[in-house]
Amino acid sequence: xxxxxxxxxxxxxxxxxxxxxxxxxxxxxxxxxxxxxAEHERLAxxxxxxxxxxGLEIPAAPPAVEERLLDQVAHERGRRRLAAAAGTPRARRxxxxxxGTARRPLRRxxxxxxxxxxxxxxxxxxxxxxxxxxxxxxxxxxxYELVLGGAGGASGRAAxxxxxxxxxxxxxxxxxxxxxxxxxxVRCERAGWSAGAGTFRADARGRAYVVLTTxxxxxxxxxxxxxxxxxxxxxxxxxxxx
Amino acid sequence: MPAPIPRAAAADAVLVDRLATDETGDAMRGLxxxxxxxxxxxxxxxxxxxxxxxEIVQEVFVRAWRHAGRYDPGRAAVRTxxxxxxxxxxxxxxxxxxxxxxxxxxxxxxxxDGGTSLEQAMLGWQVAAALERLTPEHRQMVRMxxxxxxxxxxxxxxxxxxxxxxxxRTWYALRSLRLVLExxxxxxx
Numbered sequence: 001x002x003x004x005x006x007x008x009x010x011x012x013x014x015x016x017x018x019x020x021x022x023x024x025x026x027x028x029x030x031x032x033x034x035x036x037x038a039e040h041e042r043l044a045x046x047x048x049x050x051x052x053x054x055g056l057e058i059p060a061a062p063p064a065v066e067e068r069l070l071d072q073v074a075h076e077r078g079r080r081r082l083a084a085a086a087g088t089p090r091a092r093r094x095x096x097x098x099x100g101t102a103r104r105p106l107r108r109x110x111x112x113x114x115x116x117x118x119x120x121x122x123x124x125x126x127x128x129x130x131x132x133x134x135x136x137x138x139x140x141x142x143x144y145e146l147v148l149g150g151a152g153g154a155s156g157r158a159a160x161x162x163x164x165x166x167x168x169x170x171x172x173x174x175x176x177x178x179x180x181x182x183x184x185x186v187r188c189e190r191a192g193w194s195a196g197a198g199t200f201r202a203d204a205r206g207r208a209y210v211v212l213t214t215x216x217x218x219x220x221x222x223x224x225x226x227x228x229x230x231x232x233x234x235x236x237x238x239x240x241x242x
Numbered sequence: 243m244p245a246p247i248p249r250a251a252a253a254d255a256v257l258v259d260r261l262a263t264d265e266t267g268d269a270m271r272g273l274x275x276x277x278x279x280x281x282x283x284x285x286x287x288x289x290x291x292x293x294x295x296x297e298i299v300q301e302v303f304v305r306a307w308r309h310a311g312r313y314d315p316g317r318a319a320v321r322t323x324x325x326x327x328x329x330x331x332x333x334x335x336x337x338x339x340x341x342x343x344x345x346x347x348x349x350x351x352x353x354x355d356g357g358t359s360l361e362q363a364m365l366g367w368q369v370a371a372a373l374e375r376l377t378p379e380h381r382q383m384v385r386m387x388x389x390x391x392x393x394x395x396x397x398x399x400x401x402x403x404x405x406x407x408x409x410x411r412t413w414y415a416l417r418s419l420r421l422v423l424e425x426x427x428x429x430x431x
Contacts, residue, residue, distance in 0.1 A: 061279040
């Protein structure tokens with residue numbers, strides 16, 4: 001058996017996929033040919049490694065995680081920047097020890113108030129955060145974050161970013177009835193006016209993270225409401241923009 | 243057929259290097275799209291819960307972002323580094339679940355931290371990722387022979403390809419796989 005022929009059969013030999021006569025011929029050649037034996041040596045460990053991958057199919061990377069991840073990093077980056085602007089770590093520690101806060105409101109005049117905050121875990125603070133570098137813009141165009149509160153233990157957080165022709169609403173909710181079929185609707189509202197931003201379901205743990213888009217622009221609405229029910233009448237969560 | 247050109251591990255290291263300073267999110271997005279799927283598979287397999295696995299994956303990349311400055315490309319490939327972060331995050335999640343019995347995460351197996359089985363699972367997912375890097379034709383040969391236990395002759399019958407093609411494709415597939423694994427730092431013994 002020629003070396004070229006043996007090389008061609010070597011894959012099948014390593015994977016134990018040759019017919020018995022072919023296998024024996026390759027084995028006999030390997031015993032006498034150091035060059036082919038060396039090539040076999042390079043591949044012989046692969047089946048043991050492949051056995052670990054049996055049944056494993058690489059899933060798609062979940063897009064929602066990508067969104068949450070980018071949001072979290074942008075958020076942490078913004079907080080670091082605020083903390084850095086607020087002074088040295090030592091100054092921050094001193095202020096904290098004195099009961100002060102390390103965060104400095106960016107735009108006190110337009111700071112968002114929180115209505116009906118339930119669930120202290122999320123904190124009652126509301127931060128307007130800049131999404132871009134540099135000084136905050138004079139108009140509150142960069143983005144808002146507000147806490148949503150409601151009855152029945154549900155709580156949430158919304159980040160509002162000016163998007164193409166409206167607002168991109170990032171919504172994090174927890175404490176909803178888990179695993180139900182209920183569809184929740186997000187609405188951007190002011191007195192006598194309401195625009196839908198989309199719908200979502202809660203996961204098996206009563207949580208949801210969604211990115212929705214509404215044609216309503218920042219400044220056109222004063223309140224975010226999450227509603228549910230056949231006529232969308234029941235408010236599950238509410239957060240006010242002042 | 244030539245072996246695939248290995249994607250330079252250096253390119254991944256550059257992504258990690260850019261993580262800390264990149265304000266656009268592109269470096270993070272790039273890294274996530276390269277490794278998010280397999281790390282999600284690894285976490286889902288280890289924890290058995292989609293929500294928990296998603297949290298782990300998010301945590302892995304956030305930790306990577308926070309500690310990007312400590313990454314040393316001379317010590318480990320980016321993939322290896324991310325898997326190690328994921329392994330720690332999974333162990334942490336299992337510990338948290340064990341003190342909060344309401345969470346139905348998989349029981350720790352074998353040793354206290356599930357360390358041995360996690361190591362094996364990590365290896366498995368990296369090998370699965372290496373297989374994904376092969377051409378579809380090469381991957382098909384390996385899957386049919388290794389995972390379905392078909393002989394070269396049976397594969398030829400099944401696919402309608404000449405037996406010689408099946409054999410040479412299988413050989414090239416294994417050579418490519420070996421190269422990819424070497425590049426990933428997972429060389430067979």
